[in-house]
Amino acid sequence: MAFDDSDSEIDDFTETSVLLGFPETESKGDDVSHLGGVPTWLHESSPADARLAKCASCNKLMSLLLQLNGAVPESPHDRMFYVWGCRSKTCRRKPGSVRAIRCVRVTESSKQQQKEKENSPVTPAPAPAPPPPTPATPLAGNMLFGNGPGLGDAGAGKPINPFSTGGASAGVNPFSSTPAGGPNNPLSAPTQKPAFPKSPTTETITKSFSSALQLNAPPPPVQEPEPILYGPPEPWPTELQHKFPHFFLDAELETLEPEKPLPEQRIEIDESGDGATSGGAEVADSKLDKVFQRFADRVAQNPEQVLRYERASLPLLYSDDDEAGKLLKDVKDGSMVGKRLPKCTNCGKKERAFEFQLMPHAITVLEGDEMSFDGMEWGTIIVATCLCEPRVKDANGVGWVEEWVGVQWEAQR
Numbered sequence: 001m002a003f004d005d006s007d008s009e010i011d012d013f014t015e016t017s018v019l020l021g022f023p024e025t026e027s028k029g030d031d032v033s034h035l036g037g038v039p040t041w042l043h044e045s046s047p048a049d050a051r052l053a054k055c056a057s058c059n060k061l062m063s064l065l066l067q068l069n070g071a072v073p074e075s076p077h078d079r080m081f082y083v084w085g086c087r088s089k090t091c092r093r094k095p096g097s098v099r100a101i102r103c104v105r106v107t108e109s110s111k112q113q114q115k116e117k118e119n120s121p122v123t124p125a126p127a128p129a130p131p132p133p134t135p136a137t138p139l140a141g142n143m144l145f146g147n148g149p150g151l152g153d154a155g156a157g158k159p160i161n162p163f164s165t166g167g168a169s170a171g172v173n174p175f176s177s178t179p180a181g182g183p184n185n186p187l188s189a190p191t192q193k194p195a196f197p198k199s200p201t202t203e204t205i206t207k208s209f210s211s212a213l214q215l216n217a218p219p220p221p222v223q224e225p226e227p228i229l230y231g232p233p234e235p236w237p238t239e240l241q242h243k244f245p246h247f248f249l250d251a252e253l254e255t256l257e258p259e260k261p262l263p264e265q266r267i268e269i270d271e272s273g274d275g276a277t278s279g280g281a282e283v284a285d286s287k288l289d290k291v292f293q294r295f296a297d298r299v300a301q302n303p304e305q306v307l308r309y310e311r312a313s314l315p316l317l318y319s320d321d322d323e324a325g326k327l328l329k330d331v332k333d334g335s336m337v338g339k340r341l342p343k344c345t346n347c348g349k350k351e352r353a354f355e356f357q358l359m360p361h362a363i364t365v366l367e368g369d370e371m372s373f374d375g376m377e378w379g380t381i382i383v384a385t386c387l388c389e390p391r392v393k394d395a396n397g398v399g400w401v402e403e404w405v406g407v408q409w410e411a412q413r
Ligand SMILES: [Zn+2]
Pocket: 055, 056, 057, 058, 059, 060, 086, 087, 088, 091, 097
């Protein structure tokens, strides 16, 4: 997509709608989202039940890989993500050795907002005039960062860094500070809206979610899933067994060099239809490499990225041959991701959306000097999330939901 701006140095780059996170040793204005370190909570008296951070394989408390502020306009509630990883060598490639937990805090004001949202009629008016020519624009990331460039505001010039602008002008920024209803919390200001029309894709997603809340039609029987935890909560330890060093996150919209155009997002899996008849294994190999090559090429343009964020879009697959890859490889539309994934453990619906993925440079950053053959071995960690409200909340309005994690382990090449 050409960037229609004649007097800016970013002419030379193509910008995508993916928000990249880069590790920083000093704060860029966001003290909440971070790589490694120790978790902080949406309400200080409501830490996670320690069982939510335990490895499903060895049952030991895992290390925090990422804490991400997940405030989005689609949800009036405060959201925070925690991604944990087990460092034990024996747990590698085992299910449950990487987990992603969503914390939600339902406050009185967010409840009020939810009510208003539910009462306001869903107007299926024709989509507002689309922003100036931005072909192929899922732009969920840009919607979060309302003042982002390239959306009919080309005059704004340089990309605005949503991490460093603080709350006032940052729109709804999932990485931004003040999660717990602080004065800058964009979610507590109902008038704050994305500064530009939503893309059709986002519109559809939002609509289908809000119409699900309308409950006009008799809802299909949703089987309530079993609770993930039984019995009394396990207190959060005062001292963590292990923590990675703490890195702040800086965010920038992804830019790609024009001479290296965006690699094809989807490759043809079976061009001829007769892959089985001649050299099937070879064909499979070259397909795997194609997916990996696309991943590597894309990452190589911004090699320091540790995080890719774009809710309701498609993840950048590391492979299409493992469990997560097979589930997602031929999904062409971000709104279809949820249909492929297991139903939400909280609401039982299949409405999860891809939200973010951790990138392999994070391993280098987190492990630093520790890095060795015993280090982590994943290629990417894909997290897909639901917007539902936790069924169980404590006195502070805080509840927890385990989200879907697709760990694409490093290929043994
Ligand atoms: Zn383990």
